[in-house]
Amino acid sequence: MSTPIIIDTDPGIDDAAAISIALNHPDLDLKMITTVNGNVNIHKTTSNALQLKAFFNSDVPVHQGAATPLINQPVDAEHVHGETGMAGYEFPEANYDLLDSENAVKAMKDTLLNSDEPITLVPIGPLTNIALLLKTYPEVTDHIKEIILMGGSAGRGNVTPAAEFNIYCDPEAADIVFNAHIPITMVGLDVARGASLSYDAINELQSQNKTSNMLYHMFNHYHGDQFGKGIAVYDAYTILYLLHPENFTVEDAAVNIELTGTYTKGETVVDFNSKTTNAKVVLSVDKSKFKTMLFDALSYAK
Ligand code: BDR
């Protein structure tokens, strides 16, 4: 039985890796891709999602979501992912006939309420759409199995010493999501800090299949965090965790979002000693299994 999921995303090179797996893996049933402002503006993230949909000749609907964070001004990460958001690979121009006209938040609500079974949400960008969904349509709560998100850190941040990019972009949205009383798994910066994708492994991707070759080209233009000798494919860890939770170390914690600190706004304050917890925090992945997991997951793609 495949797991029904919705990916909310701001592609983004590591987003593209997560989407490539999710669109093709037999154990996952990707119901829709929703786009959000983040790494690049909403027009670019939507256009990138449409280019991936076309690359895979996929029927999975793409819906456009929020153009700005709830309160903050947008902050982008073009210096990490390139001006288009998916630098390094020449896709044909996005075909907007492939974009579903319904807004992302409304589309998520309808899909959740009409589903026979609860759906897992996988947000891998700022949490704006998910916060809007939960606040606008609270009736969806019981239809969400869990939220497995990329964001935050139990240690240091990557935009500031305290804050990770997705949470930093829209801390108020993150605060809403972490307080929604829905099972949440936070796949933060910690995982990649212990297991980055080595440059040798990236070179191997070149010849695995067309998808891996596409990612190889983008990974060579990805200026994300580099821990040791390799790159951090953050968003892909959410999908790998979903497929193989047994290979990850996870701890329950109380996670609160810093909303006001002059130097710490957007920090995920992770308390492993709290008696009340609201999230599972993924801390590491079995290093010996990481590369094989990623290559296996991508082997289902063309
Ligand atoms: C997160 O920020 C983005 O740049 C990546 O796509 C990932 O979702 C990592 O901090």
Ligand code: CA
């Ligand atoms: Ca992302």
